[in-house]
Amino acid sequence: GTPSLCCLLWHQTQEALGALLDKESQMIEPQRNQVFVFQTLATFYIKYVQIFRNLENVYDQIIHPQKRILIRKILDGVMGRVLELKNEMVELELTEFHYFDDILQDLKLTPQQLDIPIPKYFLKEKLEVIKEREKILAQILADSGIETSEVKYSEKSIPFDEAVKLIQIAERARQGRLRALFMKQIFLQEYRAKQSKILGKKVMDPWAAALRIQKAWRGFCQCKNTEKLREEEMIFLGMTPPPLFNEVSATVIQAEKVDRLRNEVQIKHEEDYREALVTIKNDLKLMEGLDIKENLQDQIRHWFIECRNLTGTFPDYPDVEEGGSAIIFSNKTTQQVIEDIIANQEEEKKNEKKKKEKQPKKAKTQKKGTKEKNKEEDEAWKMSPSVFLPAMKEGNNTYKDIWMNKDESWNFSQDYDPELIKEEKRKELESEIRVQVDELMRQELKNLKLAVDREREHPEKARKKKEKKGKKGKKKEKKAKKDKDLTADRTIESLYKELVEEGLLIRALKVNLSDYIGEYSYLGTTLRQVSIEPMPSLLDVRQLITLYGIWPLGSAAVHEKAPLVKSLLLVGPSGVGKKMLVHAICTETGANLFNLSSSNIAGKYPGKNGLQMMLHAVFKVARQLQPSVVWIEDTEKTFYKRVPSAEKMNEPKRLKKHLPKILKLLKPEDRILIVGTTRRPFDAELQSFCKVYQKIILVPRPDYASRYVLWKQIIERNGGVLTSALNVSCLAKVTDGFTQGHIVQAVKGVLTDQRIRRQTYKPLTAVEFIMAITSMNPVYKEEEESFKNWYAETPLGKKRALAITGGSTEKAKDSREKK
Numbered sequence: 001g002t003p004s005l006c007c008l009l010w011h012q013t014q015e016a017l018g019a020l021l022d023k024e025s026q027m028i029e030p031q032r033n034q035v036f037v038f039q040t041l042a043t044f045y046i047k048y049v050q051i052f053r054n055l056e057n058v059y060d061q062i063i064h065p066q067k068r069i070l071i072r073k074i075l076d077g078v079m080g081r082v083l084e085l086k087n088e089m090v091e092l093e094l095t096e097f098h099y100f101d102d103i104l105q106d107l108k109l110t111p112q113q114l115d116i117p118i119p120k121y122f123l124k125e126k127l128e129v130i131k132e133r134e135k136i137l138a139q140i141l142a143d144s145g146i147e148t149s150e151v152k153y154s155e156k157s158i159p160f161d162e163a164v165k166l167i168q169i170a171e172r173a174r175q176g177r178l179r180a181l182f183m184k185q186i187f188l189q190e191y192r193a194k195q196s197k198i199l200g201k202k203v204m205d206p207w208a209a210a211l212r213i214q215k216a217w218r219g220f221c222q223c224k225n226t227e228k229l230r231e232e233e234m235i236f237l238g239m240t241p242p243p244l245f246n247e248v249s250a251t252v253i254q255a256e257k258v259d260r261l262r263n264e265v266q267i268k269h270e271e272d273y274r275e276a277l278v279t280i281k282n283d284l285k286l287m288e289g290l291d292i293k294e295n296l297q298d299q300i301r302h303w304f305i306e307c308r309n310l311t312g313t314f315p316d317y318p319d320v321e322e323g324g325s326a327i328i329f330s331n332k333t334t335q336q337v338i339e340d341i342i343a344n345q346e347e348e349k350k351n352e353k354k355k356k357e358k359q360p361k362k363a364k365t366q367k368k369g370t371k372e373k374n375k376e377e378d379e380a381w382k383m384s385p386s387v388f389l390p391a392m393k394e395g396n397n398t399y400k401d402i403w404m405n406k407d408e409s410w411n412f413s414q415d416y417d418p419e420l421i422k423e424e425k426r427k428e429l430e431s432e433i434r435v436q437v438d439e440l441m442r443q444e445l446k447n448l449k450l451a452v453d454r455e456r457e458h459p460e461k462a463r464k465k466k467e468k469k470g471k472k473g474k475k476k477e478k479k480a481k482k483d484k485d486l487t488a489d490r491t492i493e494s495l496y497k498e499l500v501e502e503g504l505l506i507r508a509l510k511v512n513l514s515d516y517i518g519e520y521s522y523l524g525t526t527l528r529q530v531s532i533e534p535m536p537s538l539l540d541v542r543q544l545i546t547l548y549g550i551w552p553l554g555s556a557a558v559h560e561k562a563p564l565v566k567s568l569l570l571v572g573p574s575g576v577g578k579k580m581l582v583h584a585i586c587t588e589t590g591a592n593l594f595n596l597s598s599s600n601i602a603g604k605y606p607g608k609n610g611l612q613m614m615l616h617a618v619f620k621v622a623r624q625l626q627p628s629v630v631w632i633e634d635t636e637k638t639f640y641k642r643v644p645s646a647e648k649m650n651e652p653k654r655l656k657k658h659l660p661k662i663l664k665l666l667k668p669e670d671r672i673l674i675v676g677t678t679r680r681p682f683d684a685e686l687q688s689f690c691k692v693y694q695k696i697i698l699v700p701r702p703d704y705a706s707r708y709v710l711w712k713q714i715i716e717r718n719g720g721v722l723t724s725a726l727n728v729s730c731l732a733k734v735t736d737g738f739t740q741g742h743i744v745q746a747v748k749g750v751l752t753d754q755r756i757r758r759q760t761y762k763p764l765t766a767v768e769f770i771m772a773i774t775s776m777n778p779v780y781k782e783e784e785e786s787f788k789n790w791y792a793e794t795p796l797g798k799k800r801a802l803a804i805t806g807g808s809t810e811k812a813k814d815s816r817e818k819k
Contacts, residue, residue: 567692
């Protein structure tokens with residue numbers, strides 16, 4: 001059945017992950033060969049992406065609630081590790097775009113297998129919240145009358161004379177068409193009569209006539225057979241798709257049904273598991289609670305007596321803040337605790353002797369040695385420590401201990417395992433009871449000290465404890481004073497409504513990232529080997545959006561620990577899909593979309609106080625209802641070198657000083673991403689621009705391969721039918737320099753309702769689309785070069801240029817230091 005297939009895939013993936021983790025742990029020695037380092041990083045990256053793809057499928061399909069918890073933990077770890085490796089590659093190659101053609105060949109993988117999927121649980125787990133939020137947003141927009149999506153028809157009345165004229169024009173046109181059709185029929189009748197008279201005079205031999213008909217028929221049949229054979233050959237070679245290629249098969253429909261049913265079972269099992277957590281804990285409390293309490297008390301009393309016997313005094317009981325008795329007895333028996341006490345005493349004696357013997361003379365000689373070592377270490381590359389590897393190893397170990405060889409023949413329905421819950425809840429119950437026991441035993445220890453040693457708590461110790469608590473309280477108060485809440489008296493709902501009414505919180509268009517169509521760059525590695533920097537492909541851009549935008553916003557665990565990306569800048573000519581990518585980030589993660597473009601905030605919240613209030617409200621709502629995307633369209637206007645006189649009234653540079661401060665205030669827990677889009681980055685001050693935007697992604701015009709895919713898919717999506725009469729390859733070649741926006745515009749212009757209906761007897765041709773696109777202005781090479789040159793001036797672009805021309809960046813740094 002399907003559960004066994006899912007489990008089989010899970011076991012295989014865990015095996016691959018285990019092997020990969022072992023390889024990673026062997027990467028200890030520093031490396032000097034940059035090519036070798038990049039290849040190892042890229043291999044790890046590709047393999048982790050493969051593991052992630054499999055694990056994501058398993059997590060989506062598996063219905064066992066406890067297995068899903070473990071898989072989710074490992075899945076987050078793998079996501080984080082992929083982001084860490086990406087960061088390592090960026091720092092090594094000094095570019096956001098990497099090409100793995102040679103490595104993919106060695107691993108026998110296609111570039112499509114490198115595509116980074118978006119986990120389905122991002123939206124699945126908060127579907128109800130998103131739907132509720134959409135309802136509220138729609139209601140506010142409808143009430144305030146801001147909703148512009150509905151077309152409002154003008155209700156202006158036309159004068160009577162004009163109305164009569166319009167009807168007359170339409171009627172005369174109709175009559176003219178009928179008359180023309182009637183005259184055509186008469187002409188054809190007369191023509192046929194003349195032809196019959198001419199042919200009637202000559203008497204043709206019946207054999208010759210039969211031969212002529214036969215000849216024509218055989219020629220027609222042969223043409224049809226040749227066409228059919230050519231089509232079959234092209235299908236066999238894989239050059240054209242088979243006839244029913246685009247039709248959805250019955251098996252796919254059945255699989256979708258099974259998916260829906262599995263989702264329902266997942267939800268049911270999840271609910272049962274949550275209920276079981278409460279009921280099993282309550283049962284354990286009744287059955288084993290008293291025994292646990294007695295065992296803990298006996299254990300602590302034994303510790304008191306043994307400490308008294310060994311050291312001559314009763315021990316100090318750990319405070320609640322330190323963790324109580326749990327620190328002493330964490331996974332230890334009383335015998336082990338006693339051995340630790342003896343060992344500590346011996347160590348203290350040894351340390352005292354060493355301190356007396358030591359003399360501080362060797363400090364200077366040590367410093368020289370360390371400096372030389374540091375220089376050597378700087379030259380060699382070493383993998384930076386990972387935050388996610390320990391979590392993955394822990395997850396992999398729990399899989400090996402619990403699930404790898406577990407007999408589940410009794411659990412065919414894949415419901416929760418009660419024994420595992422008991423183990424987990426027993427620990428929880430023990431820690432809860434331990435808190436109560438600690439209070440009792442503290443009092444008991446005081447009584448013992450009074451009775452046996454006649455000791456009382458020293459007043460200075462008590463005072464120090466109070467002072468510590470007081471200091472902590474003051475620190476918290478200071479922090480609270482720093483972060484002033486300007487809208488403390490208002491609810492989030494009221495702020496949300498205000499931002500919607502002001503047009504600062506807008507509805508994101510429902511666009512998936514998969515709708516951003518493109519093709520891979522297959523010559524990236526080859527071009528780089530010849531020292532030519534290739535323009536990134538559209539799918540490279542799509543991958544970066546997933547890594548820097550969608551993954552961190554979708555998963556809180558990844559956002560908190562992975563290399564933090566607070567801001568993104570999408571740079572490219574108009575029509576390449578920058579705005580679409582912003583909306584796709586929101587759609588894929590269920591994020592709120594705030595629009596802080598200079599044109600949108602012009603005249604809203606005037607003055608310094610107004611601006612502060614606006615930013616406070618935006619980021620307060622963004623934090624509360626995270627994930628959130630703050631979008632700044634035409635962001636170069638915020639960083640203008642010189643403000644044009646026409647725009648001075650709008651104050652486009654209002655946010656310039658505030659954006660760096662906002663970025664500093666954003667913490668790893670805040671899943672907020674600031675996204676800027678620009679088509680004229682040259683107008684902005686480069687230094688302040690690059691300070692605000694951490695990651696700059698250059699979005700190019702589509703190359704030939706991407707244009708070919710774009711034309712095919714956009715024509716089909718708009719109701720067009722692809723036939724042999726339409727030469728898509730020719731279209732893609734001719735439209736070099738035109739963007740996705742141009743292609744969409746041209747297709748929509750050609751494929752009207754009337755043209756779609758006429759396709760059956762008049763197929764589409766390339767000329768129709770070329771005629772439509774000729775009136776548009778393409779992106780010329782000069783414009784593309786200007787974007788490239790601008791990117792070369794950015795911090796990462798400069799480092800890359802230095803690395804290509806003058807060797808490594810480290811040499812450049814050394815020369816600066818010497819100067």
